[in-house]
Amino acid sequence: MMPWYQSFYQPAFAKNFKETQTHLFVSQEGEGSEYLIECLLRNILCEQTGTQQQACGHCKSCEYPFVEHPKLRVIEKNPELKTAVVSIEQVRELSSFIELASSSEDDYKIIYIKEADLLSTSAANALLKNLEEPPSNTFFILNSKNLHKILPTIRSRASIHILPSPTREQTVNYLEQEGHQDAIQFIDLSGNKPLFAIQLANDHELVNSIVNLLMKGKYFDMMHVNDALLTSGFGFFIEIMQKWIFDLSSYTEFKELHYFTNITDKIEQITKTLSYKETLNFYKKLNEYARLSDTPINKSMALDAVMIDYKRIYN
Numbered sequence: 001m002m003p004w005y006q007s008f009y010q011p012a013f014a015k016n017f018k019e020t021q022t023h024l025f026v027s028q029e030g031e032g033s034e035y036l037i038e039c040l041l042r043n044i045l046c047e048q049t050g051t052q053q054q055a056c057g058h059c060k061s062c063e064y065p066f067v068e069h070p071k072l073r074v075i076e077k078n079p080e081l082k083t084a085v086v087s088i089e090q091v092r093e094l095s096s097f098i099e100l101a102s103s104s105e106d107d108y109k110i111i112y113i114k115e116a117d118l119l120s121t122s123a124a125n126a127l128l129k130n131l132e133e134p135p136s137n138t139f140f141i142l143n144s145k146n147l148h149k150i151l152p153t154i155r156s157r158a159s160i161h162i163l164p165s166p167t168r169e170q171t172v173n174y175l176e177q178e179g180h181q182d183a184i185q186f187i188d189l190s191g192n193k194p195l196f197a198i199q200l201a202n203d204h205e206l207v208n209s210i211v212n213l214l215m216k217g218k219y220f221d222m223m224h225v226n227d228a229l230l231t232s233g234f235g236f237f238i239e240i241m242q243k244w245i246f247d248l249s250s251y252t253e254f255k256e257l258h259y260f261t262n263i264t265d266k267i268e269q270i271t272k273t274l275s276y277k278e279t280l281n282f283y284k285k286l287n288e289y290a291r292l293s294d295t296p297i298n299k300s301m302a303l304d305a306v307m308i309d310y311k312r313i314y315n
Ligand SMILES: [Zn+2]
Pocket: 045, 046, 047, 048, 049, 055, 056, 057, 058, 059, 060, 061, 062
């Protein structure tokens, strides 16, 4: 288990699990909460957990691929749909599954909603109906990256588990132990999110080409603004851009860097030609661009627009 979740990954969780029917996890993106929750649920589902309360790995229950376990339904955003929500249909489809749960101790059902903050309003309300009068032996697990996006009426019915984040030292150790030495240089850029650091290391060529382009200030060539920059998606590009602009403004005001800590000299140079006011305006605008990433707009055109706006922050 990831060291930052060690305090949470305890037999006591499996033991106390059935005392509450709704469990709401609150975690940060890129820290591996999906892995933790899968392990916790596997421990609960295992037919032969001994005193350790850890899944044995070889009973009939452990042999099911996680998402196919007959006592479990995993609800997540349908990647084929353009909308970034978990739909009401997905929640409605649960009712036949829930009805299968009987009061017999072994006949429990677990519903795991992987991205609870993506529930559409109607889906959240439909879910709430289930949570208000939960059928006996039915358990709901929700994972959320954004607690304020969860209906207060859902929050109030749940046992809330706030998962710890890694310290920088834990991130370094974890990456070393897992053989991701190359990701260590990306820890700052990832915002100390170990799984993001690994992703950034895998995408390092793309990251470098984005940063090289941004480092040119207003003197980059629009010819170099092309879809190759979007290989890991528009959202990824915008995130790098947001961190870049954050650091430019933070350096201008406080001489501090948070993400691009290994290129201080270059940032020092480029901030000399910056309009601070325009930079802050652009930063706000980037939040709007970020919201476009899950919509079906033309990403190539959006990229051109972002880069034209970027030119304007320089004098
Ligand atoms: Zn087992």
